Amino acid sequence: xxxxxxxxxxxxxxxxxxxxxxxxxxxxxxxxxxxxxxxxxxxxxxxxxxxxxxxxxxxxxxxxxxxxxxxxxxxxxxxxxxxxxxxxxxxxxxxxxxxxxxxxxxxxxxxxxxxxxxxxxxxxxxxxxxxxxxxxxxxxxxxxxxxxxxxxxxxxxxxxxxxxxxxxxxxxxxxxxxxxxxxxxxxxxxxxxxxxxxxxxxxxxxxxxxxxxxxxxxxxxxxxxxxxxxxxxxxxxxxxxxxxxxxxxxxxxxxxxxxxxxxxxxxxxxxxxxxx
DNA sequence: ATTGAGCGT
Numbered sequence: 277x278x279x280x281x282x283x284x285x286x287x288x289x290x291x292x293x294x295x296x297x298x299x300x301x302x303x304x305x306x307x308x309x310x311x312x313x314x315x316x317x318x319x320x321x322x323x324x325x326x327x328x329x330x331x332x333x334x335x336x337x338x339x340x341x342x343x344x345x346x347x348x349x350x351x352x353x354x355x356x357x358x359x360x361x362x363x364x365x366x367x368x369x370x371x372x373x374x375x376x377x378x379x380x381x382x383x384x385x386x387x388x389x390x391x392x393x394x395x396x397x398x399x400x401x402x403x404x405x406x407x408x409x410x411x412x413x414x415x416x417x418x419x420x421x422x423x424x425x426x427x428x429x430x431x432x433x434x435x436x437x438x439x440x441x442x443x444x445x446x447x448x449x450x451x452x453x454x455x456x457x458x459x460x461x462x463x464x465x466x467x468x469x470x471x472x473x474x475x476x477x478x479x480x481x482x483x484x485x486x487x488x489x490x491x492x493x494x495x496x497x498x499x500x501x502x503x504x505x506x507x508x509x510x511x512x513x514x515x516x517x518x519x520x521x522x523x524x525x526x527x528x529x530x531x532x533x534x535x536x537x538x539x540x541x542x543x544x545x546x547x548x549x550x551x552x
Numbered sequence: 553a554t555t556g557a558g559c560g561t
Contacts, residue, residue, distance in 0.1 A: 298558065298559060298560090300556075300557085300558055301556045301557090302556095302557095304557095325560060327557090327559085327560060329557095330561095336557050337556075337557050337558095338557070338558060338559085338560095339560085340559075340560060364556065365556075366556095367556085367558085369558090371558095371559060371560090372559065373559085374560060375559080378558085378559065379558090379559070381558085382555095384553095384554055384555090386553060386554085408558070409556095409558085411555055411556080413553075413554085413555065425553060426553075427553050427554075427555090428555090429554075429555055431558065462554060462555080463554055464554090464557065465554080465555085467554085468554050468555095468557095
């Protein structure tokens, strides 16, 4: 019944808005204890939380750190933001109160003229709201000098801002451009990976059976035959399952992880193909 | 053409 909008915090609701931080772009290997330890070097930490995949348990590369003292939070931003850790550069900023209105505000833009710079793209989108960050993908990792791939990401402050940008700019041609651009909400990394897994399996099945495979049949036929072809993708550790060294999931994102599993397989107990 | 997994039981 609760919709998350009810106020129940009394008079000082913004209290941890000055102590609570969000830390992005953490190295994959960093644990919650290491996160706490790093930020404890600044001051006393009230809580530290590493966000993990709900099913597989691996780090999602970001977390929250709440200090006792607002001045420590401030110093953590000035001293730890931009810190390089194992080829990553972490970002430290104030967290906002969790709210649906700030989620899913990340856009994927394709078909951009190659001449458009990051600033050009931001200038095109900034009228819809506050841009948190943006990135134009380049061909090689030649830094900002590489040729644009005509693909960019823009994260807005609020989802409603991103929605307006999609409605207004999707299918439109930038000034002087020959082709229209595509503006849509970005897929999260799991969806991207699942798409790759599924198309890989589909490819394998198609080759094996000599033609396109119906989705139902494809799902049915996955199992052990495809494992060797998937071995590079999986190797997910499942907490609580001591028997299997590995596990492969295919699941949809953006919803409850428990309800969105399309298919899963545990190594030693992979089901046999039903017939035979 | 989906990034450096950006809002948490």
